[in-house]
Amino acid sequence: MLIEGVKLMVVGMSTVMLFLVLMIFFINLVAKLTRGAASRELDAINLERALALEKRNNAKKIVADDADEDIAVIGAAVAAYEAERFARA
Incomplete structure (x- = not known):
């Protein structure tokens, strides 16, 4: 029973780590692809x-x-x- 809990923990943490690595990869990819548009926007x-x-x-x-x-x-x-005032006086 303890071994099953450790396996579940390893699978869950691996899934989260894989998701985060892929998210960082895609964010960097989008940043590289839109670098030209971002520089034009900053210039504007x-x-x-x-x-x-x-x-x-x-x-x-x-x-x-x-x-x-x-x-x-x-x-x-x-x-x-x-x-005008002094002229009247």
Whole structure:
């Protein structure tokens, strides 16, 4: 009875080990077969990140230019209001 348990344990562990070895083999095979597609995808991701960074930097520059214009407009409006207010007094 003890021998049968050991045989069952060896068969079960061998089956699991064989399954895991085959799984690792097929995963490596798929990785080698799709290496070209993966590199193209990484290149596309890096290009997209570079374009997004450039777009973000351009947007920051435009916002900074708009802020300067807004400050000038607000300053002119305040000056016009004060000039009109003091002209009435």
